[in-house]
Amino acid sequence: MHFYQADPSLENYWRGVILFGNNVASYKFALAHALYDLHSKEKERITMDELAHPFSQHLCRHLEHAPKQITVKSSQFIDACSRFNRGEISEDDLLNVTVKRGFANVIDAFHNVNRAEIDVRFFVDERKSHKGIRLTDAFFKLTETQQFQNLIHETDARWRLVERAWEMGVSSHLLAIEYDDTQQILFTRKNDRRVDITSCRNSLNGYQKGRCFYCFRPVSLASGDIDLTDVDHFIPWSARDYVANINGVWNLVLACQNCNRGKEGKFAHVPSQLLLERLHKRNEYFINSHLPLRETLIKQTGKSDIARRSFLNTAWQSARNNKLFHIWHPQACGDELFDHARFLSAQCAAIF
Structure with missing residues (x-):
């Protein structure tokens, strides 16, 4: 796999x-x-x-x-x-x-x-x-690994997502998992009532293998930890007038504090196309993990791989076309976590 x-x-x-x-x-x-x-x-x-x-x-x-x-x-x-x-x-x-x-x-x-x-x-x-x-x-x-404590949080988050899907019925209800930016939690709605599910950090971290989405630096899920990860909008929140459903799970990634808001951080910049491809692969992990994030991602981005790639490219281009947004790509701080590791690392080294 x-x-x-x-x-x-x-x-x-x-x-x-x-x-x-x-x-x-x-x-x-x-x-x-x-x-x-x-x-x-x-x-x-x-x-x-x-x-x-x-x-x-x-x-x-x-x-x-x-x-x-x-x-x-x-x-x-x-x-x-x-x-x-x-x-x-x-x-x-x-x-x-x-x-x-x-x-x-x-x-x-x-x-x-x-x-x-x-x-x-x-x-x-x-x-x-x-x-x-x-x-x-x-x-x-x-x-004994650095990630062990994160695994405990990730397991409980996955458990809560699955049991909520069974309770509500994926086909009719859990197609719309939403994100609360203030509390940084995932929630859905049942009979017009909000139902909180679990921490957004804990839910996403496993799919990113405990690393910053952008630079691969190890991150933490422990409250108060110096390396506590940020929840970041891949397409910047400031592009919300140009990109639909920018608060959707498809656009949420975990980032180290340096990449998200450090001196050389992303801020309102648009991530590079190499990073856009990485987002697609991360989202496909959601699709392959079955319920319930699978259903959410399919509804948000498309039923086929081609449709999902097209959705991301359109969102990226919509943000890029606004002259306020510039391309951003960080220096890698660890090994590539997705496919074609050596190829992508070599490309980034040559460019940056």
Whole structure:
């Protein structure tokens, strides 16, 4: 898959699982969060009893605000989580059901993306031999990366987007995910009522692999961090009189503070055509990750690759034609995150 082939790091293989794996239930997100919780114990082997507690607790927490966590009509495990939330069964009863029913498919399917297993395994199924799973070196190395804390925020944001889509029905409602520039959150509307979904930063960061969209500098999602990323309009907000729906998800990227508002920052400049091509590829990641940002991007930019390229080119040219806007392209501070890495890096070096 191009997403992690272009930058085959452990973080991006993990992101491939979270962002692009097929979802018929939210169990994959709950399992990811359970593994995040357990990593501090530095245990290689995790029994299903040990895994059951954080796994079920994360699902119980999400059920409190989003009752639909699975696409089938019923699930004994989800029913048990709901009953626990209502105080009808004990925690021991919940854990027993979790061990028996909660892991039926998620252990086997976790590493599958686009109907094939990724090249890296973060755990090995040892339920038959040791009644649990064995965490691999790849997982422990993942927890030591600079991006690990970002992955936790990204997983929860993806989970909230998916469960909101299931609750509201993608085809009829979630075609219009909107952005609140003041609070920097994504929201939609249900029966003329605004429904907040999740942080815009957390939702977009995984698709940019934890880097600034423009210069590839690592960015953070932690509030108060010196490297906290900005949410930026690719086509500048000042071009709103010339470009329709400039506040759409298609036009939102995450940028380091230097690129967004530093001495050599973008400000009201129009990014180069090389960066426009990068935006198209980033948006195609949304399309390939299925619901719900897929539906939003299709509605905003077009049903086909050709239509989406045409939409972006028209928006870019509309902004460019106004004499107030000049072309901008930053110096790269890291490796290219998308396709054709060496080709694009060489071009940028030659130009700038």
